[in-house]
Amino acid sequence: MIAALIGLIVVALAAAAAVLYTRAQLAAARREQRLQEERLGQARSEAEQSSRALLLQAKEEALRVRAEAEEEVRDRRAEVARLEQRTAQRDETLERRRVEIDGREQRVEQREAELEQLHAGIDEERGRIGAEMERVAGxxxxxxxxxxxxxxxxxxxxxxxxxxxxxxxxxxxxxxxxxxxxxxxxxxRHAADQAGETSVTVVPLPSDDLKGRIIGREGRNIRALEAATGVDLIIDDTPEAVVLSGFDPVRREVARMTLEKLFSDGRIHPARIEEMVAKSRTDIALLIKDEGEAACVEAGLRGVHPELVKLLGTLRFRQSYGQNVLVHSRETAALAGMVAAEIGYGEQEAREIALFHDVGKAVEHEVEGSHAIIGAEILARLGRPAAVVNAVRAHHYDEEPRSVGAFVLLTADAISAARPGARRETLASYIRRLERLEAIANAFDGVERSFAVQAGKEIRVMVRPGKVDDDVATVMARDIARRIQAELSYPGQVKVTVLRETRCVEYAK
Missing domain, CATH: 1.10.287 (Helix Hairpins)
Structure with missing residues (x-):
C-alpha cells in the first residue's frame, strides 16, 4: 500500500515537474519570439531609413547630373553660336575678296585690251619707220x-x-x-696605321744571364739557331737585349718566336732549338694564312686561291719605303673602293685590283723582275680576271693602262703612298729637301725670304713690295712652282704662296 502511495507521489511529482518544465519552455519561446519581433521591427525601421536616404541621395545625384548636362548644353550652344558667327564673318570676308578679285579681273582685262591696242599702234609705227629707213638707206x-x-x-x-x-x-x-x-x-674616310721599315729586330731578354746560354758551349747554340733560321744573332753589351739581323722579315720573325719559346721553356740546346724553329715556322704559316684571309674578307672577296691568300698574308712582313706592304694594300683597296663609288665604277673589282696590286713583292726577292710584272703573272696563273691582271701589270707603267680600274688603282696607290706619314724618309734627306725648296724660291729676283712649312708641303715666299707688284707676284708663284716640279722629287704636291705686304707707318706727335 505504502509502495503504491509512494509511486503515486513520484508520478505526481514527475507530472508536476514536466508541467513546470513545459511552462518554462513556453515562456522562453515567447520571450524569444518577442525578441525576434522587436529585431525584425528594428531592421524594418533601419531598412526604411536607409531606403529613404538612398532615394534622397539618388534624387540629389540626378539633380546634379541634370544641372551639369544643362550647363554643358548651354556651353555647346554658345560654342556653336560663336562658330556660326565666325563662319558668317568668314563668308562675308570671302564674298568681299571675290568682289575685289572680280573687279581686278575686269581692270586687268581692260588693261590688256589697252595694251593690245598700243602694241598694234607700235607695230604699225615700226612698220612705217622701217619702210622710211629702207627708203633713206637704200x-x-x-x-x-x-x-x-x-x-x-x-x-x-x-x-x-x-x-x-x-x-x-x-x-x-x-x-x-x-x-x-x-x-x-x-x-x-680612311686612315691607317703605318709601320716603319727595319732590317733588325730587338728581342728583350728576361736577364743578361741568358746571353751565355744562347751562345752555348763553344758557340754551338748560336750557330745552330743561325743555321736553322738564316738570321744573324748579334749579342753585344746592350743590356737585356739580343739583336736579330736579316734581310727577310719572315725569318727574323721565326727567330724571334723561337727565342721567346726557348726562354719560356728554359731548355736551350741544338736539338731543342731545331724543334722550336719548326714550331715557330708552323705558327708563322698559320699567322700568314689568317692575315691573308682577313684582308680578303675586309675587301669582300670570296673563293680566293689558297696560294694567293698565303702570298697576300706574307706581305705583312714586307716593307716598302718604311710602309708595311699589307697595310698599304688594304688601305689602297679601301681607297680604290671609295674612288670607284664616287665615279660610278665597280667597287668590288676596284678593291680586288688594289688589294692584289703589290702581291709580287711577296716573292720579288726570289724571282727576278719588277714586282708589278711578277704579281700580274701570279694573278694570271691563279685565274684572276684579265682586267685585274692588266691593272696590276700597269700600275708602274710596265704596261699601258687599258681600263678604268687601272687608273683607279694608280690614283688610290698614289694617295696611300704620298700622303704625309705614309712613307718615311731619313732626317738628312728631309732637311735637304726643305733647304732646296727655300733655295729655289730665294733665287728669284725681289724675294726677301722664304719658309718651307707643312713638312715641305708648302713654301711661303715673302717679296719686297717696292720691286714686285701684284702681277709680278702672280707670275713668280707660277715660275717657282714650275721650277720645283723640274728640279725636285717629292711626294704629293707643294703649294707655293707668294706674300706681298706694304706697311705704311706714321707717328702722331
Missing part, C-alpha cells in the same frame, strides 16, 4: 641686219675668243676641283 631689213652683224662680229672677235678661253679654263678648274673632292673624300 637697204632692205635683211641686208641691214647682215651688215650690222658682220661689223659687230668683227669688233667682238677678240672678246669672244677671250670668253671662250675663260669658259675652257672654268671647265678645267671645275673638273680639277671635282677630282680633288673625290680624292679628298676618299682620303678623309
Amino acid at each position: 637697204l632692205s631689213q635683211p641686208e641691214a641686219r647682215s651688215e650690222i652683224l658682220g661689223r659687230v662680229e668683227g669688233e667682238l672677235a677678240s672678246e669672244i675668243a677671250e670668253r671662250i678661253r675663260a669658259a675652257d679654263a672654268r671647265v678645267r678648274d671645275e673638273a680639277d676641283e671635282r677630282a680633288r673632292e673625290v680624292l679628298i673624300a676618299a682620303m678623309q
Whole structure:
C-alpha cells in the first residue's frame, strides 16, 4: 500500500515537474519570439531609413547630373553660336575678296585690251619707220641686219675668243676641283696605321744571364739557331737585349718566336732549338694564312686561291719605303673602293685590283723582275680576271693602262703612298729637301725670304713690295712652282704662296 502511495507521489511529482518544465519552455519561446519581433521591427525601421536616404541621395545625384548636362548644353550652344558667327564673318570676308578679285579681273582685262591696242599702234609705227629707213638707206631689213652683224662680229672677235678661253679654263678648274673632292673624300674616310721599315729586330731578354746560354758551349747554340733560321744573332753589351739581323722579315720573325719559346721553356740546346724553329715556322704559316684571309674578307672577296691568300698574308712582313706592304694594300683597296663609288665604277673589282696590286713583292726577292710584272703573272696563273691582271701589270707603267680600274688603282696607290706619314724618309734627306725648296724660291729676283712649312708641303715666299707688284707676284708663284716640279722629287704636291705686304707707318706727335 505504502509502495503504491509512494509511486503515486513520484508520478505526481514527475507530472508536476514536466508541467513546470513545459511552462518554462513556453515562456522562453515567447520571450524569444518577442525578441525576434522587436529585431525584425528594428531592421524594418533601419531598412526604411536607409531606403529613404538612398532615394534622397539618388534624387540629389540626378539633380546634379541634370544641372551639369544643362550647363554643358548651354556651353555647346554658345560654342556653336560663336562658330556660326565666325563662319558668317568668314563668308562675308570671302564674298568681299571675290568682289575685289572680280573687279581686278575686269581692270586687268581692260588693261590688256589697252595694251593690245598700243602694241598694234607700235607695230604699225615700226612698220612705217622701217619702210622710211629702207627708203633713206637704200637697204632692205635683211641686208641691214647682215651688215650690222658682220661689223659687230668683227669688233667682238677678240672678246669672244677671250670668253671662250675663260669658259675652257672654268671647265678645267671645275673638273680639277671635282677630282680633288673625290680624292679628298676618299682620303678623309680612311686612315691607317703605318709601320716603319727595319732590317733588325730587338728581342728583350728576361736577364743578361741568358746571353751565355744562347751562345752555348763553344758557340754551338748560336750557330745552330743561325743555321736553322738564316738570321744573324748579334749579342753585344746592350743590356737585356739580343739583336736579330736579316734581310727577310719572315725569318727574323721565326727567330724571334723561337727565342721567346726557348726562354719560356728554359731548355736551350741544338736539338731543342731545331724543334722550336719548326714550331715557330708552323705558327708563322698559320699567322700568314689568317692575315691573308682577313684582308680578303675586309675587301669582300670570296673563293680566293689558297696560294694567293698565303702570298697576300706574307706581305705583312714586307716593307716598302718604311710602309708595311699589307697595310698599304688594304688601305689602297679601301681607297680604290671609295674612288670607284664616287665615279660610278665597280667597287668590288676596284678593291680586288688594289688589294692584289703589290702581291709580287711577296716573292720579288726570289724571282727576278719588277714586282708589278711578277704579281700580274701570279694573278694570271691563279685565274684572276684579265682586267685585274692588266691593272696590276700597269700600275708602274710596265704596261699601258687599258681600263678604268687601272687608273683607279694608280690614283688610290698614289694617295696611300704620298700622303704625309705614309712613307718615311731619313732626317738628312728631309732637311735637304726643305733647304732646296727655300733655295729655289730665294733665287728669284725681289724675294726677301722664304719658309718651307707643312713638312715641305708648302713654301711661303715673302717679296719686297717696292720691286714686285701684284702681277709680278702672280707670275713668280707660277715660275717657282714650275721650277720645283723640274728640279725636285717629292711626294704629293707643294703649294707655293707668294706674300706681298706694304706697311705704311706714321707717328702722331
